[in-house]
Amino acid sequence: MKVTIRFFARFGELLGNTLNVDAREGMSVADLVKEAASGNKAGYDTIFDENGSFRDFVIVMRNKKRIRSQDAGSILVSEGDEIAVFPPVAGG
C-alpha cells in the first residue's frame, strides 16, 4: 500500500523531505519510519534512541493528527496515510 512519509527540518535534510513508500500490510507507524530512516545512520540516530524507540522530543503525526510516539509501535499504517516526523527547534 502507498504511504507518504514527510520529514521536516533537520530530519528532512538527512533523510529526504518527502518519501512515497510501499508499506507492507500490518506495518506500524514506527516500523515504517524506522525502515525509511535505516539507510542513513545519522538520520536514524537523530530520530531513534539505542533501543529503537522514538526520542522523546520527536513529534509524529499521522494524517495531520499527533500521535504519541510511544503509541507509534502499535498504530498500523493504512493505504494513503501521510506520516509526518519533525523536531521542534529551540534557537532564538
Place this chain on the structure above:
Amino acid sequence: MYLALLGVGTLIIADNDRVELTNLNRQILYREQDIGRRKAAVAKEQLQELNPDITVQALDATIDAASVFSMTENADGIVDALDDYQIRYLLNRVALENQIPLFHGGISGFFGQATTILPGKTPCLKCIVPHPPPREVFPVVGVTAGFIGMIQATEVCKYLLCRGDLLAGRLLLWDGMQGRIEEIPVENDPFCEACAGNATRNW
C-alpha cells in the same frame, strides 16, 4: 524593532547578556561598536531612537522563576525570543497564570516555527513541545530569526488590533531550505503538566 515602529506603547526588553560579535548576524539592533555593552540598554537606546513616542524599559536581568512574575506583571502579552525551552516553559507558566498570550518562536539554521498561545483556549507550549530537543549549538542564519520574528510581530499586531486570524492552535513551520511554509494543527494534551488540557476561556 517592528513593534517599536508599529507604536506598541510599552516594550519591556529582558536580557542579561552583553552584545557579542556572533550576535551581529541576526540581532540587527546592535552594531560592532556595541560589542561588550549590555544588550537591554543598547536595545532601549536604538528602539527609542526609532520611535521616541513609545516607552521602552530595559531589564538587565535573568529570566528565572523569581524574576519572571514581576517582569511580566502588567504585560498584555509575552514575546518569546529565547533559545532555551526551560525558560520558555517558565514564560508559558506565567502566560497561563496571568491569562495573557505567549507569542512563541523558535529557529535552527534555516528552519523555524511559530505559534500563538492563548491560555485557556489553545494548547499551551508544554502541550505542543512536551520534551525539548537536545541541546546543541544552534547555527543561526540571520534571515531565519528575522522571518520568524516578523511572524511573531505580525501576531502581536493582530492581537492588539483584534483583527484577523491568529496562529492559535496552529504551529507554523518554516523550511527556508525548501522555501516552504506548512502549518500543523496542535491539540490540548489532557495530561499536560502545565495546563492539564484546560480550555475554559473565551478570547
